[in-house]
Amino acid sequence: MRIDRILADRSEPVFSFEFFPPKTPEGEQNLYEAIARLKPLEPAYVSVTYGAGGSTRDKTIEIVSRIRDEYGLEAMAHFTCVSATTEDLRSTLDRMAELGFDNVLALRGDPPAGQEEWTKTAGGLEYSRELVELIRADYPFAIGAAAFPETHIDATSPEDDLRHLKAKVDAGADFLITQLFFDNEAYFGFVERARAAGIEVPIIPGILPITNLAQLGRITSLCGAVIPAELARELDAREDDPEAVAEFGVAYATLQCAELLAGGAPGIHFYTLNRSPATRAILSALKLSRPWARAGTHGGTLEALHHDA
Numbered sequence: 001m002r003i004d005r006i007l008a009d010r011s012e013p014v015f016s017f018e019f020f021p022p023k024t025p026e027g028e029q030n031l032y033e034a035i036a037r038l039k040p041l042e043p044a045y046v047s048v049t050y051g052a053g054g055s056t057r058d059k060t061i062e063i064v065s066r067i068r069d070e071y072g073l074e075a076m077a078h079f080t081c082v083s084a085t086t087e088d089l090r091s092t093l094d095r096m097a098e099l100g101f102d103n104v105l106a107l108r109g110d111p112p113a114g115q116e117e118w119t120k121t122a123g124g125l126e127y128s129r130e131l132v133e134l135i136r137a138d139y140p141f142a143i144g145a146a147a148f149p150e151t152h153i154d155a156t157s158p159e160d161d162l163r164h165l166k167a168k169v170d171a172g173a174d175f176l177i178t179q180l181f182f183d184n185e186a187y188f189g190f191v192e193r194a195r196a197a198g199i200e201v202p203i204i205p206g207i208l209p210i211t212n213l214a215q216l217g218r219i220t221s222l223c224g225a226v227i228p229a230e231l232a233r234e235l236d237a238r239e240d241d242p243e244a245v246a247e248f249g250v251a252y253a254t255l256q257c258a259e260l261l262a263g264g265a266p267g268i269h270f271y272t273l274n275r276s277p278a279t280r281a282i283l284s285a286l287k288l289s290r291p292w293a294r295a296g297t298h299g300g301t302l303e304a305l306h307h308d309a
């Protein structure tokens with residue numbers, strides 16, 4: 001089912017999970033075990049990334065097909081401009097259409113391994129807007145795109161970043177999923193600025209539960225996400241106790257999601273890192289407490305966590 005229709009028809013928040021193509025047979029087994037454990041939470045859809053530098057194109061399509069056909073879940077493939085000509089892009093899109101995919105997440109993508117700066121592939125596309133335009137012109141997919149509450153790492157300014165986002169939406173993006181963030185005011189402020197700029201499509205916050213400090217450092221260094229000072233202090237206090245870090249990370253993400261949903265977010269997209277325990281705990285707690293029933297009351301919950309820790 002098309003994700004834009006899922007979002008339009010929703011009576012409650014839309015929850016979704018993101019996975020990545022594993023590199024080993026053991027990793028693949030872990031992925032499908034995580035999917036099996038998360039399926040009972042009834043996500044509206046899941047997504048599968050394209051791998052660094054577009055390196056897992058075929059594997060992404062294989063996993064999306066298997067999740068849909070064997071697990072009965074709506075699955076969306078990420079799709080990037082990296083290392084592909086326009087002809088290559090059309091060939092992959094044709095294959096997705098033949099397989100009956102309904103949704104695609106259109107991204108510029110990160111530079112391939114060993115390449116620090118983004119450069120356009122000869123005969124390819126330079127901007128995600130161009131990819132959205134290509135898909136919208138010739139394919140029936142619902143199109144998702146990325147948004148950056150704390151500004152894209154390569155953007156010259158927040159204003160410039162917002163102009164690029166508006167161009168993607170005007171080109172045909174149906175919904176937006178944000179880069180991970182840990183300060184909810186960044187999301188609420190971003191949504192306000194986006195609406196003022198004429199961006200009316202759903203903006204779904206992307207949330208990463210913190211379970212490992214080294215992993216957190218690697219991820220934030222790549223995407224530029226800011227760790228608020230109070231959160232950093234609490235994590236530092238637990239740096240010698242990995243279990244305590246994971247427990248606090250789940251608590252923080254649960255309250256972060258509750259505040260977002262109470263503040264009117266249309267749902268939550270969880271960056272699972274192919275693991276299930278943290279996401280299962282968080283989403284189970286959210287479904288039990290139903291913070292979206294308090295829509296319009298955001299503020300205070302994360303501060304309470306800091307004061308009680």
